[in-house]
Amino acid sequence: MKTLWTPWRMEHVLGKAPKTSGCIFEPDGHAFADKKQLLLYRDTLVVVLLNRYPYCNGHLLVAPIRHIPCITELSQQESAAVMEMIKKATALLSKHLAPDGFNIGCNIGMIAGAGIADHLHFHIVPRWNGDHNFITVLADTRTIPEHIEITFDRLAPDFLSLNK
Numbered sequence: 001m002k003t004l005w006t007p008w009r010m011e012h013v014l015g016k017a018p019k020t021s022g023c024i025f026e027p028d029g030h031a032f033a034d035k036k037q038l039l040l041y042r043d044t045l046v047v048v049l050l051n052r053y054p055y056c057n058g059h060l061l062v063a064p065i066r067h068i069p070c071i072t073e074l075s076q077q078e079s080a081a082v083m084e085m086i087k088k089a090t091a092l093l094s095k096h097l098a099p100d101g102f103n104i105g106c107n108i109g110m111i112a113g114a115g116i117a118d119h120l121h122f123h124i125v126p127r128w129n130g131d132h133n134f135i136t137v138l139a140d141t142r143t144i145p146e147h148i149e150i151t152f153d154r155l156a157p158d159f160l161s162l163n164k
């Protein structure tokens, strides 16, 4: 197996990522958005973050505010809020990044590949024709063409406009 330089994974493994609360899906403070925490959106039910360890450019995480591990524990109101946000976030990614498709889903439990198993979250992963899917799957390696803070700046104004 080839060893490739994947510094973001290393940071993950060593636990050096900026993380001030116990759970990344519960960002510090009460701000609607916060670039430092890659927080794009927060209301009383749902939170949207840019993944600090993305599979590709624009990889978003949508989670309920409530710290619950499984989709079965979502209330009806939370289910609606989370799905509505997945829909809106997908539309914003389409508008700004023009992907050819998306992978949208969640991993429940460590066995299923959840990095953070105790707080339910959905991944929205934009996909482009000819992107690096097989490399990602087989070698846990990826190439990120745009810096994450630039992606944040592109998406943040539209998420702000959702806050009405």
Ligand SMILES: [Zn+2]
Binding pocket: 023, 024, 025, 026, 066, 067, 068, 118, 119
């Ligand atoms: Zn949590």
